[in-house]
Amino acid sequence: MAALCEEFTLCGLPTGIEGRRQQIGLQGVEEAEEQDTVLVTDSDRTVTLYKVSDLKPLGTWAVKQGQHITCPAVYNHISGEYVLVHDDKVLRVWKDDDVSLDKVFKATLSADVYGVHSLPDTEPIVLFQGGALTYLDDLLANPQQEIKTIVTEDEKITWSEALVYDGKPVLIFITEKHPDWFVYTWRPVFSACQRWRLPPVIDGSKVLDFSARIKNKMVSLAILYSSGHVRQSEVSLTPSDQEIEPELTVSPLLQLPDPVDSGSLIILHDSYIATLTSCAAQQKDRLCIWNTSFQTLQDCKEYSQKTWTQLWSHDSKLYIPHANSLLVVRYTCEPSCLASALGKGKGTHTSAPEAVSVINWETLTGKTAPPKSAATRRTPRAKKPPSKSDEQNSYVEIVSDIQTAPESQIPSLVQRVWFNTELSHFQIAISNVTQGLVTRCKREPTFYPQTSIIKLIESGMLSYSLCPDLMTLCLEKQDVQALKLCLDRFTDVPEAVLCLCLKAFLSVDEEVLGKAMIETNTAASYIQESELPVEAMELEPATIMQNGFSPPALEEDSSDAQMLHKMAPKAEIGGSPVSLRRAVLLNSILTSPFSETFLLPPLKDLSSEQVVLLLSYLNYLYKKCNENFALKLPGEERLSVTQILDWMNLVLDANFTVLVLLPKAKPLIRNLQKFVRSQMKFFSELNKIEGSLTELQNTQMGRQSRGRYSIEVLELY
Incomplete structure (x- = not known):
């Protein structure tokens, strides 16, 4: 018996980013x-290391803006280091205590890399786009x-996977040269790759994904087609002396109920596979576990x-990028037998309460039991407490x-959750009801019960x-x-979502703000709205510039405070650049x-107008x-000087180049510079x-040794 168990969100994924960085899923979860722990x-x-059970990021690293990671990062189990490739041929190696990837080991290779594969107790293997393989340390x-080219012209690698056979690595990769597909296997004991040809697709469907597993001293290869067929082939691990390129034999493994537009599959066990498929007609993506021995659906x-339709599996967990989040779904796989395949095995269960169905056999056979009369009914002595299934059915309904x-x-309907005072899983009920509302809001754009x-x-x-x-x-x-x-109220909002909220708050119309119910009593004590627009407040100091240069007096430290007072408009001193709400x-x-x-x-994605407004x-x-x-x-937020300074430093660090090149931001930067300079002088005097x-x-402390009368002079300056 196999089943999908609990599901939770590991982290949020950035969305809504312009250009090449628009969210298109993930490159890898290793x-x-x-x-x-996994590397995302x-x-x-960006590469992030997560502790899955704690839902906690342990470290994150990013390449410079303008650079792009071109294959997933992996962990080197031999040296305890991390490895990634960016811009196809630049190799980076770093450790946990490294902060910036700019300062870690860098090597520029002579050929483009397709991917890096890492296995326990084995040095990582680098697979080049030309098909050549080499150990990382070499x-x-x-x-x-010099890196040799193994594949033929116009032949492109589309999938690869590293396996273990007899304690040694085996790497299998598949190439496409339309309309043909080729399978390559590599073992370190042999000097060259072995190549096989996959038979052509007869029904005109597309090949969507592959998965491989070592079984009976051979590579068992599963292939998913857009027609809904899953076929398997066995690839030998022993060298062949045939001069003619052998063709693999493909046999049926599983038939999905419907054709699919895209999909992914993973072999979980000798008898179980997981599929994640998408079909435009159904408007839903389905994650399923199948028993291939008995052709049965185990869970969905x-x-x-x-x-x-991206899917990864590590440590009995499936990883799925969904919308703005990376979901983790635990699963179990027990030895396959006929009883478990039919759901009759000991301890079998369904993963969701709504999946349980009760059949009235008497109704089906035409025999209905007579209703109990009032005389035969028994009155219970005490009210039976609701069972867990009753509680689940209450909020499922x-x-x-x-x-x-x-x-x-x-x-x-929402109020009914509060009326059920005997519900022990109140938090689960609230989250299920909320998710139900969100699901319907996405399905029906006009539906939005804000209250x-x-x-x-x-x-x-x-x-x-x-x-x-x-x-x-x-x-x-x-x-x-x-x-x-x-x-x-939420303490686990990801930073990417936090920045999306920041962008929304900075750009939303005042008309929308006026309709929202927002408490402003406490903030009104220190937020004084300005009558001047923000643009006028920022650009007014620029009128003092002479021939493109500021007056010499602006650079003199002695006149900083006076010049600041003269240059700053009254609205900038006494009024907030944003409205109270x-x-x-x-x-x-x-x-x-x-x-x-x-x-x-994510702070780097703020527009220049938003950055200037936030800094102001x-x-x-x-x-x-x-x-x-x-x-x-004052106020419920208890906004502190430390928080203000931290955000000011972060905004400047993330957008300093944009601010320097932006003409309308120069007066603001100049004011900040002079203000910091005056603060430094002030703290110097305090020291x-x-x-x-x-x-x-x-x-x-030495006064006791002196006489009754003494004169002391203390010179402070």
């Missing part, structure tokens, strides 16, 4: 040092060595059509009703991991009220938890703190006073 390589520039010893999950009920009835969604968020039972699509939906609907509640929303971003390493990359607001907040000599501003007071304290 095992790291421990069984419970995104579609462009390649690092001479990076510019359905997803909205945003999985990119609510989720089912939500999918079809009119929008006016949604609040009463019910806000009530569910305010319950305090939700988190980003429990319903990752919720904030994405709120961003699409520009529901700033719900987004602020999510930021205030927008300021409250931005404060919820500034007080959210984040990691600098993960926040810097941060500058305003910092001046407010200095005016009041306060380390924290002098601290030193003088310390010296005074030391002199007071």
Whole structure:
């Protein structure tokens, strides 16, 4: 018996990025040092190490902007290092304590790399696009060595996998030269690759994916076709002396119910395979586990059509990029037998409560039992507590009703979750109901019960991991009220989503802000709205420039404070560059938890107008703190000077080049520069006073040795 078990979100994936970096899934999910850790390589520039059981990132690394990772990063089990290739032929090797990939080992190779494969107790193997293979340590010893081309002209590698046979690595890769497909196997004991030809596809369908496993001292190769057929072939691992290129024999393995447009498959066990398929007609992607021995479906999950049909398997877990998240689905595989295949084995179960069905055999045979009379009914002495299945059915029924009920009835359906006071899995019920609402909102663009969604968020039972699509939906609907509640209550919001909220808060229209119910009482004590537009506040100082240069007096330290006071318009000193409601929303971003390493990359995607507006607001907040000599501003957010400075540094680090080249940002940068300079002078004087007071304290300790009368002179400057 095989089954899909619990599902959870490992991390969020960046979306909505322009150009080449638009989200198209992931490049790879590879095992790291421990069984419970994986390396996730995104579609462009970033590699992140995750502790799966803790849902915790242990480290992240990114190549420079303009560079692109071209094959997934892997872990070298021999040296304890990480390896990746960017821009096809630049090899990088680093360790856990390395922070920047710019400063790690770099080697430029003489040929383009297709991928790097790593196995336990084995040096990683580098597969070049020309079909040549070499161990990593041999390649690092001479990076510019000549790389031979194994494949023929116009032959392109489309898939590869590393296996273990008798404790030694076996690498198999498949090439396409339309309309032909070829299979290559490589073992270190042989000097060259062996090549076989796959038979042509007869029914006109396309080859979608491959998976391989060592079985009976041969490579068992499974092939998924767009027709829904899964076929298998066995590839020998012993060298052949035939001069004629042998053709492999392909036999049927499994038939899926329907043809598919795209798909992926993985061999989980000798008798089980997992498939993730997409069909435009069904509008859903399906993750299934099949028993190939008895041709039966063991378990199935359905997803909205945003999985990119990518599938990885490590340590009894399946990894699926879905929408904005990387999902992890645990699975179990027990020895295959006829009883388990039919669902009659001991301990067999279904993974979802809605999958359970009860058949009334008496109704089917035409024999119905007479109803019990009132005299024969027994009155129970005590009310039986609801079972776990009853509790599950209660909120499963609510989720089912939500999918079809009119929008006016949604609040009463959601309220039923609170009325069921005996429900022990309240958090699970809340998350299921929320996900049901989100699913229907995606299916019906005009459907959006804002009041019910806000009530569910305010319950305090939700988190980003429990319903990752919720904030994405709120961003699409520009529901700033719900987004602020999510930021205030969720502690696991990914940095990429945090930046998407920041972009939305900076660019949303004032008309939308005016309709949102946002509490502004506490922020009104220090946010004073300006009557001047932001553009006028930023560009007014530029009128003092003479022939393209600032007056010489601006560069003199002695006149910094005076010139700043003269140049700054009254609105910049006394008024906020953003409205009161927008300021409250931005404060919820500034007080959210984040990691600098993960926040810097998405911050680079802010537009120049958004960067200038955000910096202007941060500058305003910092001046407010200095005016009041306060380390924290009033309000529920308790916005501190440290948080303001941290965000100011991050925004400047991520967009400094853009700000330097942007004409309208120069006055703001100049003001920040002069303000920092004055602060440095101020703290320098404070350090002098601290030193003088310390010296005074030391002199007071020796007063007992002096007489009754003495004159002491303390020179501070």
